[in-house]
Amino acid sequence: MIRPTAETTPAGTSYLATGQGHPVILIHGVGLxxxxxxxxxxxxxxxxxxxxYDMLGHGASPRPAPGTSLGGYADQLLELLDHLQIPQAIVIGFSMGGLVARAFALHHPTRLCGLVVLNSVFNRSAEQRAGVIARTAQAAEHGPDANAEAALSRWFSREYQAANPAQIAAIRQTLASNDPQGYLTTYELFATQDMYRADDLGHIQVPTLIATGELDPGSTPLMARQLAERIPGAQVAVLDEQRHMMPVESPRLVNQVLLDFLAHALTTQNHAKGIVA
Known part of the structure; x- marks a missing residue:
């Protein structure tokens, strides 16, 4: 595959595009x-x-304005779809990207035909909420890499870290190089918005997959099941022995789960439109 070259929307969102066929949008996690x-x-x-694409405050995309809501992050994706003249896409969000994907499904329901939430958060316990609020305070005081070592130990297995030191070092550098204000604005949303419009999740009417890793300490299987219970017909996948960064640590495994779901989502859409394959 020829490596795609980053392009930019009129509003400044940086994105990569490759392949052909039905559009699938990928939204990364906070700090990545x-x-x-x-x-x-x-x-x-x-x-x-x-x-x-790069979320607001990350990579080569512009900073969010202070106080930007999850709806503002969803609007960034809307502008990207409009720029690319994509009427409907399947949206896949990882961690913080899963919150953005959920918000997009609620704010712009006609613009997606499938939803995947990977390793994301929902209905944190009091202890989990206290932990992420403490990490937010540390990031506010010490910058985006304040929690890097602890984050990497939560995200990856020890075996993967030991076998891939250059990649782990690159991710650590990515965390450290984030714009402080953009990172903090995003992290505050990640820390506080796990129940964003939770009572409206029943309005999501597209095929939905909620997936996480069996060993993901921050985006637990219980969270995945509780979130799926709120969305009509949502599927749940818990991947054995996987931690938070399973799309990076185990791409083939995750890709097979995604390919199976994407085929299901498009078949469902075609049946709804009366199209027979």
Whole structure:
């Protein structure tokens, strides 16, 4: 696969696009950028048009204005779809990107035909909420890399860290190089918006997959099941022995789960439109 070249929307959102077919949008997690999706871009591009972009405050995209809501992050995705003249896409969000994907489904329901939430948060316990609020305070005082070592130990297995030191070092550098204000604005949303419009989730009417890793300490299987219970017909996948960064650590495994779901979502859409394959 020829490596795609980053392009920019009129509003400044930086994105990568590759492949052909129905559009699939990838939204990264807080502190990361569109480059985290390399394994998925390779694995999905033979079958789909795959677009990964930098969230507000991350990578080469502009900062969010102070006080920007999750709705503002969803509007960034809307502008990207309008720029690319995509009427409907399947949206895949990882961690913080999962919150953005959920918000997009609620704010712009006619613009997506499938939803995937990977390793994301919902209905944190009091202890979990206290932990993430403490990390937010540390980031506000010491900058984006204040929690890097602890984050990497939560995100990756020890075996993967030991076998891939250069990649782990690159991710650590990505965390450290984030714009402080953009990172903090985004992290505050990540820390506080796990129940964003939770009572409206029943209005999501597209095929939905909620997936996480069996060993993900911050985006637990219980969270995945509770979130799926709120969305009509949502599927749940808990991947054995996987931690938070399973799209990076185990791309083939995650890609197979995604490909199975994407085929289901498009078949469902075609049946709804009366199209017979």
């Amino acid at each position: 950028n569109k480059e985290m999706w390399g394994g998925q871009m390779v694995g999905l591009a033979p079958y789909y048009s795959v677009i990964a």
